[in-house]
Amino acid sequence: MMPPRRPPKPKVPGLIKGLGVTFGEMVKTLKPDSRGGGPVTVFYPHEKEEPAPRARGVISLHEENCTACMLCARECPDWCIFIEAHKYLAPPRREGGKPRQKNALDRFDIDFGLCMYCGICVEVCPFEALFWSPEFEYGEPKIADLLHDKTKLGMWFETVPEFEPYEAGSEVKVKKVPR
Amino acid sequence: MTAPTESQQLAYIAQQAADSRVNLEFETDEGMTLNIGPQHPATHGTLRIVAKLDGEQVISCEPSPGYMHRGYEKLAEVRTYTQVNTLVNRIDWLGSFANEVPFILAAEKLMEIEAPPRAQHIRAILFELSRIANIALFLGDLGAQLGGVTAVFYAFRDREFVLNQIESVTGGRFHPNFDRIGGLKDDLPKGWIAETKAAMEKLRDFCDELETLLIGNEIFQLRTRGVGVIPPEVALSYGLSGANLRGSGVDWDLRRDACPPGLPYDKIDWKVWTHPDCDSFSRSWVRLQEVRESTFIVDQLLDSIPAGPVMAKVPRIIKVPEGEAYVETENPLGAMGYYVVSKGDLVPFRVKIRSASFSNVSIVPWVCRGVYVPDVITILASLYFILGDIDR
Numbered sequence: 157m158m159p160p161r162r163p164p165k166p167k168v169p170g171l172i173k174g175l176g177v178t179f180g181e182m183v184k185t186l187k188p189d190s191r192g193g194g195p196v197t198v199f200y201p202h203e204k205e206e207p208a209p210r211a212r213g214v215i216s217l218h219e220e221n222c223t224a225c226m227l228c229a230r231e232c233p234d235w236c237i238f239i240e241a242h243k244y245l246a247p248p249r250r251e252g253g254k255p256r257q258k259n260a261l262d263r264f265d266i267d268f269g270l271c272m273y274c275g276i277c278v279e280v281c282p283f284e285a286l287f288w289s290p291e292f293e294y295g296e297p298k299i300a301d302l303l304h305d306k307t308k309l310g311m312w313f314e315t316v317p318e319f320e321p322y323e324a325g326s327e328v329k330v331k332k333v334p335r
Numbered sequence: 336m337t338a339p340t341e342s343q344q345l346a347y348i349a350q351q352a353a354d355s356r357v358n359l360e361f362e363t364d365e366g367m368t369l370n371i372g373p374q375h376p377a378t379h380g381t382l383r384i385v386a387k388l389d390g391e392q393v394i395s396c397e398p399s400p401g402y403m404h405r406g407y408e409k410l411a412e413v414r415t416y417t418q419v420n421t422l423v424n425r426i427d428w429l430g431s432f433a434n435e436v437p438f439i440l441a442a443e444k445l446m447e448i449e450a451p452p453r454a455q456h457i458r459a460i461l462f463e464l465s466r467i468a469n470i471a472l473f474l475g476d477l478g479a480q481l482g483g484v485t486a487v488f489y490a491f492r493d494r495e496f497v498l499n500q501i502e503s504v505t506g507g508r509f510h511p512n513f514d515r516i517g518g519l520k521d522d523l524p525k526g527w528i529a530e531t532k533a534a535m536e537k538l539r540d541f542c543d544e545l546e547t548l549l550i551g552n553e554i555f556q557l558r559t560r561g562v563g564v565i566p567p568e569v570a571l572s573y574g575l576s577g578a579n580l581r582g583s584g585v586d587w588d589l590r591r592d593a594c595p596p597g598l599p600y601d602k603i604d605w606k607v608w609t610h611p612d613c614d615s616f617s618r619s620w621v622r623l624q625e626v627r628e629s630t631f632i633v634d635q636l637l638d639s640i641p642a643g644p645v646m647a648k649v650p651r652i653i654k655v656p657e658g659e660a661y662v663e664t665e666n667p668l669g670a671m672g673y674y675v676v677s678k679g680d681l682v683p684f685r686v687k688i689r690s691a692s693f694s695n696v697s698i699v700p701w702v703c704r705g706v707y708v709p710d711v712i713t714i715l716a717s718l719y720f721i722l723g724d725i726d727r
Contacts, residue, residue, distance in 0.1 A: 165553070166551075166553060169553070170551065170552035170553045170554060170555075171554075173547050173548070173551070173552070174483075174485070174547070174548050174552060176547075177544055177547050177548045178485055178548075181489070181544075196492050196495075207502070208499070208502050208503035208506070209503075209524075210502070210503060210504070210505070210506040210521075210524065211502055211503075211506055211507075212506040212507050231415075231417070231418070233414060233418040233421050233422070272421055272510075273507065273510065274418075274420075274421035274424075274510070274512045275506065275507075275512060276417055276418065276421070276512075279520065288506065320524040320525060321524070321525045322522045322523065322524065322525060323522065323523040323524065323525055323526070323527055323528060323640075324642075325453065325640060325641070325642030325643070326453075326522040326523065326642075326645070327522075327642070327643060327644045327645075328521065328522045328644070328645065
């Protein structure tokens with residue numbers, strides 16, 4: 157049952173074979189070619205890699221569309237969205253009509269120190285007010301600064317990319333970002 | 336601050352005594368006690384392994400998990416099915432998508448709905464991609480444990496190709512949260528199929544490279560052959576699963592033997608790899624072949640994606656009807672199952688998670704008896720567990 161402890165001696169020693177592999181890899185990184193050659197890393201602060209358009213970097217808010225319905229705050233698994241709103245009467249659309257009741261957003265905060273980046277809030281939003289942006293450089297020295305308020309979340313909205321087209325055979329409609 | 340009352344003091348002393356009793360059980364008078372971990376690279380997280388030594392030989396060895404317990408089974412009782420999905424992502428963090436699949440399939444079984452064929456195909460592709468990402472890192476990490484550091488850099492580099500593909504379709508590199516009851520969150524972006532095929536080509540190159548660099552190396556074979564022999568009957572009695580069982584020569588794969596409805600593994604042509612040697616080498620070898628086989632599975636699935644919707648008709652607010660369901664799938668680490676009990680509510684009444692690593696490390700006391708100290712690391716690395724999967 158017990159296999160032999162010492163394997164048979166190979167013709168070419170493993171050391172030479174291993175050095176061959178590492179030398180081949182070294183040569184491959186020197187020059188970019190069609191088979192994926194060239195350097196595999198980038199000099200980060202000077203060069204930046206482009207994340208995928210669907211990448212979940214930061215949540216952005218399109219404030220005009222938000223009606224403070226609280227669906228996102230309720231569905232969030234760790235309750236990191238804080239919303240406060242008040243009602244007000246807007247002037248009627250047509251002459252002589254009734255004044256409309258509308259919700260105004262007082263506070264819309266997302267605590268990115270708590271956020272799990274699951275994307276449920278973006279998915280449940282029925283009014284297209286929340287979007288993912290692939291932006292990722294918003295680290296802060298103080299954890300309290302990770303609480304983004306509605307102006308900061310609104311600023312992220314400019315970085316939201318357009319939705320990609322789908323692969324052949326798909327029946328899902330491509331959505332549009334309301335700019 | 337007020338002084339503690341006498342009852343508080345007594346409770347504190349009793350607590351301290353209980354803690355020290357637990358430690359005393361592990362520590363011994365004879366020989367020497369060696370703690371491997373909680374912070375050791377071979378433990379993939381924080382697993383403490385208490386080894387009692389006689390010189391260089393291990394007399395007995397006891398794993399002590401629980402340093403990373405997060406209480407997911409309890410948390411799942413107060414979260415809706417979509418929210419539980421984000422939690423189970425974090426169980427085995429190297430192959431996250433594979434954790435979602437059995438849970439969603441169990442919920443679908445209770446609701447008696449089935450995902451459309453296109454969603455099933457994409458689900459299986461992502462399932463295999465997460466297996467490749469997980470095991471590719473194992474292959475590199477195994478080298479690092481045994482002193483061959485080059486392999487781990489190659490593994491991290493080539494795993495990135497797979498993670499990029501997962502990111503461009505799901506949006507998350509490690510925590511996709513892409514599976515939904517009745518289908519998937521979204522469809523594939525344009526050009527993804529061709530990119531994934533190119534990535535699979537690179538992963539096959541990586542497998543060939545590692546076969547020359549690591550698995551075929553005679554120093555590696557000296558360190559792993561005949562170390563940590565687990566006979567098939569012992570492996571079965573300890574409940575090992577996945578590549579650990581196949582490395583013991585048992586031809587067992589849930590994808591082929593008991594594939595739950597909702598994964599199209601019966602429609603493609605593939606092979607289950609086994610190795611008769613039962614030692615650390617055979618377990619590593621089986622995993623290497625599995626990565627290669629997975630790339631072929633992905634290629635076949637990509638060629639045969641049917642057109643159609645990715646989401647079945649499900650109500651907007653999901654209430655799972657009353658009942659119980661158990662679904663088990665072959666995850667990167669082994670058999671992973673979810674036992675979901677529902678009382679017809681928004682949240683599951685009880686979720687029991689059967690994770691592969693917990694059973695896989697349970698064999699450590701048996702297999703580590705009498706081995707030398709460096710071989711403990713070899714055995715731990717070749718058993719391949721992830722702490723999130725043990726402690727949950």
